[in-house]
Amino acid sequence: MSKNNENRDYEHKQSVLEHSSARRERKDPETGFEPLSLWFFSICVLVLLVGGGYLGAKSAGFDFGRMQVSGYKAGTPPDFTPAGPELSEYDKYYKGGEAVYKAVCNGCHQANGSGQGQIPPLVESEWVEQGTERMAQIIINGIRGPITVNGASFGAQEMPAQKGALSDQRIAQVMTYVRAKFGGISDAVVTKEMVADARNRHGSRVAQYTVGELAGEDAMLPGEQPAWMSADDESAESDESGDGGEPAVDDKAPESKETK
Numbered sequence: 001m002s003k004n005n006e007n008r009d010y011e012h013k014q015s016v017l018e019h020s021s022a023r024r025e026r027k028d029p030e031t032g033f034e035p036l037s038l039w040f041f042s043i044c045v046l047v048l049l050v051g052g053g054y055l056g057a058k059s060a061g062f063d064f065g066r067m068q069v070s071g072y073k074a075g076t077p078p079d080f081t082p083a084g085p086e087l088s089e090y091d092k093y094y095k096g097g098e099a100v101y102k103a104v105c106n107g108c109h110q111a112n113g114s115g116q117g118q119i120p121p122l123v124e125s126e127w128v129e130q131g132t133e134r135m136a137q138i139i140i141n142g143i144r145g146p147i148t149v150n151g152a153s154f155g156a157q158e159m160p161a162q163k164g165a166l167s168d169q170r171i172a173q174v175m176t177y178v179r180a181k182f183g184g185i186s187d188a189v190v191t192k193e194m195v196a197d198a199r200n201r202h203g204s205r206v207a208q209y210t211v212g213e214l215a216g217e218d219a220m221l222p223g224e225q226p227a228w229m230s231a232d233d234e235s236a237e238s239d240e241s242g243d244g245g246e247p248a249v250d251d252k253a254p255e256s257k258e259t260k
């Protein structure tokens, strides 16, 4: 019996012991909540202290003005003015005409002057290459009815008068451009005085011209060439060589011949 009692006593003590020690023991940490090692923690604190101290000392209080390296100057951007020689007076005049052509004539006669359908070409056209008097008549008042251009017949469409839309200067520039670009004539320009004179003589007409009413092929608009045309003769030569329009004219030539 006593043996039994002893046993029971022992078992009881054991279970009490187990309970109290179990209560004192820490629970097994769940994953992700393991305690930091003290070493790791103190190293982090040290890094923050030293790093913060360094930044504070060297940053001049994060004041931008004081943080700039002394003597620093932003680099100047490269020069944006385009390189190369300045445009000559002729080139400016020509470019003015090109702008008028693109705005007004392009839609019908096409950028390369080839025309389309019943709109005749300006390339290889006797109306462009010959007398400026009749060319001015065509542009100022427009033209209708049958017309032969480089051997091909047109007439189904009319060209409207341009006198209302374009100033003397604009007409002069576009005539200069068309004659140079499509007719290869760049040794003479049409001036606004010439166009003003033509407008005086032809501009009061209401309807478009027909071919029979135009001036002869040799009639040129009277008037002087501007001073800058004779002044820079040498640069006029380089203008001609730089005039990329002529090859395009030659390209188109066989095509317009075939339509004969």
Ligand code: HEC
Pocket (backbone or CB within 6 Å): 101, 104, 105, 106, 107, 108, 109, 118, 119, 120, 121, 122, 125, 126, 127, 128, 135, 138, 139, 143, 144, 145, 146, 147, 149, 154, 155, 156, 157, 158, 159, 160, 162, 174, 175, 178
């Ligand atoms: C609305 C279309 C149209 C516009 C815009 C137009 N033309 Fe024409 N142009 C014609 C037509 C169509 C003819 C031929 C008319 C005919 O058959 O009688 C012609 C004829 C000509 C001719 C004589 C024939 C030839 O091909 O050489 C010249 C030169 C000419 N135009 C130059 C110009 C110039 C320069 C401009 C711009 C300022 C211009 N045209 C604007 C339609 C147009």
